[in-house]
Amino acid sequence: MKLWEIAHVRTGDKGNISNVSVTVYDPEHFKIVSEKLTPEFIKKWFGKQVLGEVKRYDLPQLGALNFVMYDALGGGVTSSTALDKHGKTLGAYLLNIPF
Amino acid sequence: MKKIRIGSGAGYAGDRLEPALELMEHGNLNYICFEGLAERTIALAQKAKKADPEKGYNDLLLYRMEKVLPLAHKNKIKVITNMGAANPKKAMEEVAKLATTLGLKNLKVAAVLGDDISNKIQDYIRETVIETGQPLSEINKELFSANAYLGSDGIVEALSNDADIIITGRVADPSLFLAPLLYEFGWEKTDWEKMGIGTMIGHLLECAGQVTGGYFADPGVKEVPNLWNLGFPLVEVNEVGKGFITKLDNTGGMVTTATCTEQLLYEIHDPENYLTPDCTADFSKVTFKELQKDTIEFSGASGKSATATHKVSVGYLNGFIGEGQISYGGPNCVARALLAKEIVEKRLENLSFPISELRCDLIGINSLFDKGEIPKDINEARLRVAGKTNTKEQAQFIANEVETLYTNGPYGGGGATKKVDEIISIASILVPKDDFEINVLYKTT
Numbered sequence: 084m085k086l087w088e089i090a091h092v093r094t095g096d097k098g099n100i101s102n103v104s105v106t107v108y109d110p111e112h113f114k115i116v117s118e119k120l121t122p123e124f125i126k127k128w129f130g131k132q133v134l135g136e137v138k139r140y141d142l143p144q145l146g147a148l149n150f151v152m153y154d155a156l157g158g159g160v161t162s163s164t165a166l167d168k169h170g171k172t173l174g175a176y177l178l179n180i181p182f
Numbered sequence: 183m184k185k186i187r188i189g190s191g192a193g194y195a196g197d198r199l200e201p202a203l204e205l206m207e208h209g210n211l212n213y214i215c216f217e218g219l220a221e222r223t224i225a226l227a228q229k230a231k232k233a234d235p236e237k238g239y240n241d242l243l244l245y246r247m248e249k250v251l252p253l254a255h256k257n258k259i260k261v262i263t264n265m266g267a268a269n270p271k272k273a274m275e276e277v278a279k280l281a282t283t284l285g286l287k288n289l290k291v292a293a294v295l296g297d298d299i300s301n302k303i304q305d306y307i308r309e310t311v312i313e314t315g316q317p318l319s320e321i322n323k324e325l326f327s328a329n330a331y332l333g334s335d336g337i338v339e340a341l342s343n344d345a346d347i348i349i350t351g352r353v354a355d356p357s358l359f360l361a362p363l364l365y366e367f368g369w370e371k372t373d374w375e376k377m378g379i380g381t382m383i384g385h386l387l388e389c390a391g392q393v394t395g396g397y398f399a400d401p402g403v404k405e406v407p408n409l410w411n412l413g414f415p416l417v418e419v420n421e422v423g424k425g426f427i428t429k430l431d432n433t434g435g436m437v438t439t440a441t442c443t444e445q446l447l448y449e450i451h452d453p454e455n456y457l458t459p460d461c462t463a464d465f466s467k468v469t470f471k472e473l474q475k476d477t478i479e480f481s482g483a484s485g486k487s488a489t490a491t492h493k494v495s496v497g498y499l500n501g502f503i504g505e506g507q508i509s510y511g512g513p514n515c516v517a518r519a520l521l522a523k524e525i526v527e528k529r530l531e532n533l534s535f536p537i538s539e540l541r542c543d544l545i546g547i548n549s550l551f552d553k554g555e556i557p558k559d560i561n562e563a564r565l566r567v568a569g570k571t572n573t574k575e576q577a578q579f580i581a582n583e584v585e586t587l588y589t590n591g592p593y594g595g596g597g598a599t600k601k602v603d604e605i606i607s608i609a610s611i612l613v614p615k616d617d618f619e620i621n622v623l624y625k626t627t
Contacts, residue, residue, distance in 0.1 A: 091404060091440065093397070095449030098221075098313050098610070104447035106440060132551060140453050144469050144482075145443045151451045157539065159313075161222050161607045164503055164539045164568040165549075172550045 087178035090116055094174035101133075101155040103174035106147040113146045115182065125150050128180065132173070185420040186366050188359055188383070191250070192216040192263075193390030195223055199246055201391065201414040201433065206253040208430055209416050212366075214254075215358040216246065216263035217388045224352050225497025225606050227267035228300065228327035238269030239276070239349075247277050247347075248284070254346065255286045262337055262358050266349040268327070270295060271623060273349045278625040281347075289627045292345035294336035296620035297352040299613070303328040303496060309611040311496075318496065318611055327497035330613060333459030333488070336620040337361035345624060352495070354459050356384025359417075367421040377461035378485025379423040382468060385456075386427055386445050386480070390414045393427065393445040395435035408434025428477040439470040442478050459492055459615075461485040491612035500607035504577030505568040506584020507545070508591075508598040516556060518592035519544055519563040525591050526567050529583050535576045540569035564597075570605065577602040 086105070089112045094103045105120060107113050122137040135153025142149065156170045157163035167173075189211045191202030195218040206214055218240050231238025243265045254261050266273040274293035281289045299306075306328075307319045318325070329352040338361050340348045350358075360380035363369060369376040386393050394415050395406040413433025419425030429437055446465055450456055454466040467482040506526075510518045523542045530537055543549035545564040547556055567584050571577045581600030588595055 087403070091398075091400070091444070093444035093448055095447075097449055097451070098608075100451070102447070102449065102451060104444060106443050108440070129551075130554075138451075140451075140466075142447075142453060142466060142468075144467070145439075145446070147443055147447060149447050149450065149453060162500060162570075162605055164505075164541045164570060166543065166545065166566060166568075167550050176551045176553075 084182045085178060086116070086180040086182060089182065092174035092177055094171050096156055096160060096169045096171070099154055099156050099159040101152045101170045101173055103150045103152070103177060104147055105150070105177065106145065110146050113143060117141065117148060119180070119182070120148060122150070125152070125177070128177065129155070183420045183422070184367065185418055185425070186212045186362065187416055187418045188212065188362060188387065189214040189416040190387040190390045190414050192218055193388065193392055194218060194220060195240055196242065197390055199249060201412060203249055203253060204430060204433060205414050205416060206250065206257060206259055211257070211259045211416060213260050213262060213362045215387070216261070216265055217355050217358060217390070218263065218265045219267060219352060221495060221608055222606055224267055224329045224495065225327045225608060227269070228497060229606070231268045232326065236272060239267050239273035240265035243273055244276060244280055247280055251281050251284055251286055251289070251347070255289060260341070260362070261347045262361065263348070264350045264353050264358060266293060266351050268298065268351065270349050270351045274623060274625055277347060277349065278627055281627045287627055289347065290345045291347045291625050292340035292343070292349065293623045294340060294348065294350040294353070294620065295623065296336060296618050297330045297332045298328070299330060299494065300326070300328045306611055306613060309613070312610040312612070318609060321498055321609060323498040323500060325496050325498050328494050330492040330494045330618060331459055332492065332618070332620065333357045334361035334364055336622055338365050339620070340622050341365040343622070343624065355388035356381045356458055357460055359384030359387050360460055363419065374461055374485040374487060376423055378463045379483045381456070381458055381461055381463040381485065382446070382465055382480065382483035383417050383419060386442060387415055387417060389445065389448065391435065392448065393441055394429045394437055395441055398441050398444065406436055410434060424481065426473055426477050426479045437476045437478050439472060439478060442470045442480070457489060459488060461488045490615055492615055492618060494611050494613050496609045496611060497606055498609065500605040501570050501572050502574050502577035503568055503570055503603045503605055504580030505566065506581040506598065506600040507564055507566045508584055508587050508595045509562060509564040510592065510594055511562040511596070512594065515563045516544070516558055516560065518594065519565045521592045522565050522587050522595065525587065526583050530569070530580065535571060537569040537571055537580065542567050574602055
């Protein structure tokens with residue numbers, strides 16, 4: 084099973100910082116998702132895409148985790164040479180995480 | 183108990199207009215806010231104003247207002263927008279002129295000024311840039327714009343003076359929506375819980391269709407009904423800050439606890455400390471409850487005192503990006519695209535000018551996120567090459583070296599495109615709020 088089947092994501096950008104929220108469809112899955120998706124795990128998953136640290140904020144009442152990833156957007160929308168300068172598509176790659 | 187209804191008419195500078203008009207016609211609204219300024223938009227507008235002092239406001243302002251003003255007048259809806267961008271005064275004059283042409287009498291149009299400190303940016307040259315930790319003076323490029331994210335104060339002042347249409351420059355997105363709540367309910371600016379609630383409402387509404395399903399659909403797992411006819415959101419809220427978010431029944435899209443949760447965390451870092459000019463909002467305890475289909479009640483937002491500074495975005499020209507693309511199809515297309523990439527990379531080596539951050543990606547394979555694997559059995563591949571240079575001509579050279587693959591590269595290249603963009607970068611600094619003077623101008627038709 085992939086994370087895609089039990090959670091949805093939304094990605095946003097501020098300068099060179101990307102944030103991805105991960106929200107479970109069913110509150111029962113919040114525990115296994117929060118256990119697996121540690122900041123260390125997310126940083127490793129994105130590899131060289133995320134050069135800085137990853138912070139996680141928990142909102143259990145919404146079944147949501149918010150990941151803030153520093154130095155993740157090649158300078159950000161105002162200077163990156165990437166196709167997706169906002170990194171809006173990044174969060175979707177988390178949905179490949181196996182469960 | 184007194185309550186008001188606020189609609190969202192635009193979530194970014196180029197947004198669709200039709201859903202806003204639907205809301206104004208059938209939403210029983212008291213207010214509608216149009217948000218149209220992203221991080222860099224105002225720097226682009228400052229550049230336009232420099233080239234022509236009559237410009238510098240949103241390109242779509244008059245197109246939108248021609249349809250919006252008659253509805254606002256007929257249904258007694260007040261309009262608040264930051265589409266004044268770098269030139270709210272000129273925007274106000276043009277909107278007042280348009281209202282007169284449309285025969286709309288006694289319409290009071292206001293412009294909120296005070297965010298633009300471009301002419302005294304040198305006073306702050308020793309301030310630390312948030313993104314780099316270095317002093318602003320280190321940038322060593324022409325700093326051509328400086329705009330602060332103002333809060334709700336100027337808009338509240340305009341509402342107190344009976345303005346109908348309020349046009350601002352850079353105002354923080356949620357502040358556009360917070361202002362009518364402060365004015366209508368007389369909330370104290372130091373009632374931090376109310377300020378937090380109003381900021382959350384603004385944050386939910388500021389991206390328009392993003393909270394009604396316009397950034398949500400994933401066929402098979404997240405179905406959104408009639409997305410083609412997406413409706414924009416509105417909030418009904420009472421004087422103690424309780425309320426719900428919804429959309430018009432006959433429109434597409436949906437409002438659910440899931441769409442609201444996604445929007446609540448959109449571009450938020452620490453949910454307990456979301457910094458805005460009006461307050462430090464706390465979204466960490468927010469909950470959503472479905473009252474009926476497409477109607478979601480919100481609760482639990484709070485806040486703390488605001489910081490003593492305004493964030494100021496400083497714009498500067500930072501060179502150019504040259505970009506070229508070309509496609510290959512059929513058997514072995516990936517190998518040919520990779521050969522093309524190798525050819526361009528070699529041709530861009532050892533030039534007399536520097537290219538930085540050169541990227542060579544295959545669109546559809548690794549241009550968004552490099553998973554480190556390249557599938558061979560696909561039927562088309564598109565090479566994209568982009569790099570930064572100091573001059574426009576140098577950037578053009580990169581773009582051309584992709585196009586020339588037509589007759590100087592592997593067989594079967596097609597659909598080549600090229601472009602050159604000037605890079606407008608932003609550095610953020612913090613400036614004491616006391617250094618700003620807000621000034622509201624009016625024009626009545």
